Amino acid sequence: MDWLERAAKLRQWNRNGTRAPHKPLLFLYALGRYQRDADGELRYSAVEQDLKGLLAEYGPPNRTTPAYPFHHLESDGVWEVRTDRGPGSPGSAVRELRATGAAGRLAPDLRAALRRDPALLGRLARILLDLSFPPSLHTELCESVGLELEPADTVLLSPIRRQRDPSMRERVLTAYEYQCAFCGYDGSLGAVPVGLEAAHVRWWAFDGPDDVDNGLCLCSLHHRLFDKGVLGIGDSHDVLVSERFVGRSPAAREHVTALAGRPLIGPRPGARPVAEAHRSWHAKQVFRDGPRPATAA
Structure with missing residues (x-):
């Protein structure tokens, strides 16, 4: 079996x-x-x-x-x-x-x-x-x-599993000029970017393509919060913050709450922004409840 x-x-x-x-x-x-x-x-x-x-x-x-x-x-x-x-x-x-x-x-x-x-x-x-x-x-x-797993096994289940496109990360980071689309973080160690990741808007597990218009360059913190539904993308390509998010510290306010209503940073001219279909999927399937009001500048 x-x-x-x-x-x-x-x-x-x-x-x-x-x-x-x-x-x-x-x-x-x-x-x-x-x-x-x-x-x-x-x-x-x-x-x-x-x-x-x-x-x-x-x-x-x-x-x-x-x-x-x-x-x-x-x-x-x-x-x-x-x-x-x-x-x-x-x-x-x-x-x-x-x-x-x-x-x-x-x-x-x-x-x-x-x-x-x-x-x-x-x-x-x-x-x-x-x-x-x-x-x-x-x-x-x-x-x-409570699962303790060993280092990832290489399991080939073709045709059950699609293969990821390893070039997506570089294409997305290039399109967003190596900065987080939510906060602008652009750290590097020498010439190598650190703490920046290519996030799928529509998850790969749910047929999200490895395309630039389904990607965002995000710092590690905001990638995790985006996948947890704390953060989202609005109709005007602005940052949404879930009204369910609670953060009382100055750090939580600065790094999360204050993002509400900010326009996305990028992509650069000529690169495709997040497609409406993928943004809509994230809004319905991942983002939690309604958005907080936009934060005054």
Whole structure:
């Protein structure tokens, strides 16, 4: 059985680029718990708050419930659910999952495969991360679910995985003249830029192309905040700051809150700005709630 292919082809709602990472998040959480206790079960009532937190942090902006993946992941053959009544999920209703003592864990065949090949766990995790989340969030997401991974395995799943274009970074940084489009940071060590990254506006995991008009040159801080939905791009190509962001320190105000309403820096004349389709995808699928009012100059 090809467990990597199963992980890559989890059945998820995926219409018009809609993000639905519920199953990958639960799967990653289960892998993290498996590392600590290979025989343990995840009782829904005990892990519900953890899963709610993951969905709030890494899921789509709209509200959702962890009961959905807890029930539906069973249909992908990688997860099993038992209740006080016996094997099988009682459904996706929160009340039923709680009342019946529903508990889930990785499917028996998958647990057996992981015992035979411990390195499989890391490869599964990297497939789930790569196909549902941008690289800027991988490390902190692993920490959030308690996963400890070895250095990245090279896993070729063609035609499941597209290959990234390694030239995108240089093309995007050149288009933005090696400065962060949000704050203008332009640090370098000698002739080498440091702390500058090429961010996908529409995530590569959701068919975002490796094109300049789907990229932004961002400093490391603002890249992370952009992928978390704290920052976004407005209709006038200005910086949006989520009204949910709270930062009381002078540093938070200077580096985040004060960006609200500022025009993007770049790209240079002749380079393509962020395409409306990609900006719209980020606004709907990543940016959190409404924007804060523009900050007075």
